[in-house]
Amino acid sequence: MGNKLIDLQGISKSYGKHMVLDDLNLYIRENEFLTLLGPSGCGKTTTLRIIGGFESPDTGRVVFDGQDITNLPPNKRHLNTVFQKYALFTHMTIAENIAFGLKIKGKSKAYIDDKIKYALKLVNLDGFENRMADSLSGGQQQRIAIARAIVNEPKVLLLDEPLGALDLKLRQDMQYELIRLKNELGITFVFVTHDQEEALTMSDTIVVMNQGYIQQVGTPENIYNEPENAFVADFIGDSNIIPGTMIEDELVEFLGTKFKCVDKGFGNNKPVDVVIRPEDVELVTPDKGTIKGVVTHLIFKGVHYEMEVMANGYEWLVQSTKMSPVGTEVGIKVDPFNIQIMNKPESEDEEAVGVDE
Amino acid sequence: MNKARRKNALLASPYIVWIAAFIIIPLLFIGYYGFTDREGNFTWENITTIVRPEYYNALGLSLLLAVISTVICLLLAYPLAYILRNMNMSKQGFIVFVFILPMWMNFLLRTYAWQAILDINGVLDHFLAMFGITDFNIINTPAAIVIGMVYDFLPFMVLPIYNVLVKIDDNVINAARDLGANFWQTLFKIILPLSKPGIASGIIMVFVPALTTFVISDILGGGKLLLIGNLVENKVKADNLNLGAGLSLVLMIFIIINMLFSNGDDTDVNTVKKEVKK
Ligand SMILES: Nc1ncnc2c1ncn2[C@@H]1O[C@H](COP(=O)(O)OP(=O)(O)O)[C@@H](O)[C@H]1O
Ligand SMILES: [Mg+2]
Numbered sequence: 001m002g003n004k005l006i007d008l009q010g011i012s013k014s015y016g017k018h019m020v021l022d023d024l025n026l027y028i029r030e031n032e033f034l035t036l037l038g039p040s041g042c043g044k045t046t047t048l049r050i051i052g053g054f055e056s057p058d059t060g061r062v063v064f065d066g067q068d069i070t071n072l073p074p075n076k077r078h079l080n081t082v083f084q085k086y087a088l089f090t091h092m093t094i095a096e097n098i099a100f101g102l103k104i105k106g107k108s109k110a111y112i113d114d115k116i117k118y119a120l121k122l123v124n125l126d127g128f129e130n131r132m133a134d135s136l137s138g139g140q141q142q143r144i145a146i147a148r149a150i151v152n153e154p155k156v157l158l159l160d161e162p163l164g165a166l167d168l169k170l171r172q173d174m175q176y177e178l179i180r181l182k183n184e185l186g187i188t189f190v191f192v193t194h195d196q197e198e199a200l201t202m203s204d205t206i207v208v209m210n211q212g213y214i215q216q217v218g219t220p221e222n223i224y225n226e227p228e229n230a231f232v233a234d235f236i237g238d239s240n241i242i243p244g245t246m247i248e249d250e251l252v253e254f255l256g257t258k259f260k261c262v263d264k265g266f267g268n269n270k271p272v273d274v275v276i277r278p279e280d281v282e283l284v285t286p287d288k289g290t291i292k293g294v295v296t297h298l299i300f301k302g303v304h305y306e307m308e309v310m311a312n313g314y315e316w317l318v319q320s321t322k323m324s325p326v327g328t329e330v331g332i333k334v335d336p337f338n339i340q341i342m343n344k345p346e347s348e349d350e351e352a353v354g355v356d357e
Numbered sequence: 358m359n360k361a362r363r364k365n366a367l368l369a370s371p372y373i374v375w376i377a378a379f380i381i382i383p384l385l386f387i388g389y390y391g392f393t394d395r396e397g398n399f400t401w402e403n404i405t406t407i408v409r410p411e412y413y414n415a416l417g418l419s420l421l422l423a424v425i426s427t428v429i430c431l432l433l434a435y436p437l438a439y440i441l442r443n444m445n446m447s448k449q450g451f452i453v454f455v456f457i458l459p460m461w462m463n464f465l466l467r468t469y470a471w472q473a474i475l476d477i478n479g480v481l482d483h484f485l486a487m488f489g490i491t492d493f494n495i496i497n498t499p500a501a502i503v504i505g506m507v508y509d510f511l512p513f514m515v516l517p518i519y520n521v522l523v524k525i526d527d528n529v530i531n532a533a534r535d536l537g538a539n540f541w542q543t544l545f546k547i548i549l550p551l552s553k554p555g556i557a558s559g560i561i562m563v564f565v566p567a568l569t570t571f572v573i574s575d576i577l578g579g580g581k582l583l584l585i586g587n588l589v590e591n592k593v594k595a596d597n598l599n600l601g602a603g604l605s606l607v608l609m610i611f612i613i614i615n616m617l618f619s620n621g622d623d624t625d626v627n628t629v630k631k632e633v634k635k
Binding site: 052053054073074075080088091152 | 526528529531532533534535536537538539542546547550551553
């Protein structure tokens with residue numbers, strides 16, 4: 001991946017008294033698939049609209065390819081947007097929709113016809129030229145919206161929850177389709193979603209947001225395996241988040257029990273949050289576990305079983321390919337490597353964290 | 358017929374009675390009178406009377422004034438509706454309310470108000486006199502009639518256009534900008550075509566009453582300028598129902614032409630019907 005292509009510097013935005021973005025700093029590199037991930041209302045769309053030029057920030061700058069474009073209108077920016085509900089032109093045919101941007105730029109008819117053919121092929125909708133936009137299914141409209149954007153050869157494609165309205169199967173197909181498209185076209189994608197699985201599947205970089213603040217920026221593996229705070233841990237997949245005390249380096253106490261871990265540098269006897277992924281909780285016979293508990297719930301999830309285990313006053317979420325029926329007495333064991341230690345929120349920034357969702 | 362449809366038919370019955378009593382039957386009467394003479398014998402004469410100069414001229418003037426009023430209403434209403442659409446929600450409701458308010462006032466009263474304004478030694482004269490302009494007489498001219506028509510019928514143009522404009526998704530407009538269109542390109546290629554149904558409804562709702570009015574021409578034309586509506590009124594009052602009905606039928610032809618011309622299939626009313634069917 002290349003250099004910084006888009007640089008958001010100190011962006012703030014309020015609607016009335018409601019602060020939607022507060023001093024947001026973020027850069028997007030050339031050819032990157034970057035995803036803004038967060039619960040509904042956290043400011044993802046607003047961020048995208050500021051990049052697209054549909055909203056101007058109260059403070060801060062938007063830098064594109066080294067140029068300040070904060071005050072440039074959308075029609076002068078070298079990027080295109082795929083809007084949340086497709087926003088096709090319903091009074092035009094598919095071909096006219098796709099041709100719209102090219103006609104504005106005064107391209108020749110031959111060039112435009114070529115591009116329409118090429119774009120329809122790219123999104124697997126050859127032969128749809130003369131259909132009307134509103135005669136298409138959601139998934140097809142979605143792909144036309146993408147085709148309409150990419151024929152303009154933007155440097156960056158902004159996509160606002162483009163798969164949100166599709167059903168599960170179609171959504172998964174489209175995820176692969178989008179990744180393929182991105183690789184074929186070699187352009188930068190800024191993708192917005194509130195679906196953590198989608199973000200993990202598709203992205204090079206994930207930006208986790210909550211209440212207008214960036215919580216963590218990293219690769220999918222990074223975000224999943226090493227969440228920096230309880231909000232991220234909770235939002236990305238299910239987690240056991242348990243308050244505890246860091247006794248000393250590599251030793252943490254929670255639920256009245258001491259556990260070995262691998263984290264250092266938190267100081268001695270400091271309050272922390274402990275995060276353990278449900279698939280990292282091992283169920284063993286009671287005598288072999290660090291603590292003892294009883295299975296209270298059991299659900300079959302396809303790939304694995306999901307169980308809840310009551311142990312030392314905390315209901316542990318456990319995923320395993322082996323099942324233990326409700327009522328079984330079990331021991332709980334966790335590999336030290338799988339225990340994530342996180343600072344308790346102190347600053348105001350971090351307090352926005354984990355309030356709801 | 359299944360249950361649901363039978364229930365629908367039952368629910369529709371008062372409406373069907375209403376249509377029969379107040380639309381179909383009167384129309385049949387007009388048709389009957391229009392094609393008969395006083396003795397009840399069939400004749401074309403009531404229809405062909407229109408070629409006589411006094412009738413022909415009145416129809417011509419009516420068409421001209423109706424077209425002018427409709428065009429002026431459209432030119433005023435479109436920007437207004439567009440500005441309204443782009444206002445934030447809380448203000449929008451209030452302004453729309455202000456706009457509808459005069460429609461609650463009696464139509465005659467509003468027209469008489471204009472008479473008071475435009476009359477010789479009226480409000481306008483006094484106002485112009487302050488700037489040293491005298492002898493500006495507009496009352497009893499076609500211009501006065503057009504002013505009255507525009508004022509009375511403007512809301513009927515604004516509302517249907519406003520209705521289609523608010524339904525256009527912001528992101529459709531944003532998409533056009535995103536694809537490189539400037540303000541005017543977005544207006545002419547996206548917003549105007551998408552608001553065609555509203556424009557069509559507005560044109561019908563202004564043109565039809567403007568073409569048939571006799572009240573406005575009576576009050577602001579001083580009874581000297583006869584529109585086709587005045588002639589129909591005179592004939593009916595003079596107990597010549599047959600000629601009145603014949604002239605009405607001729608008028609109806611122009612109204613139907615107007616409706617076809619403003620793309621009957623695309624009007625707001627029809628769009629609503631289609632949506633209901635879905
Ligand atoms: N035009 C607006 N006027 C007032 N509030 C808005 C406006 N647009 C967005 N907001 C508010 O800003 C917050 C963030 O919105 P948004 O960026 O759309 O969130 P997301 O896309 O993450 O769901 C929400 O609380 C929303 O209600
Ligand atoms: Mg959003």
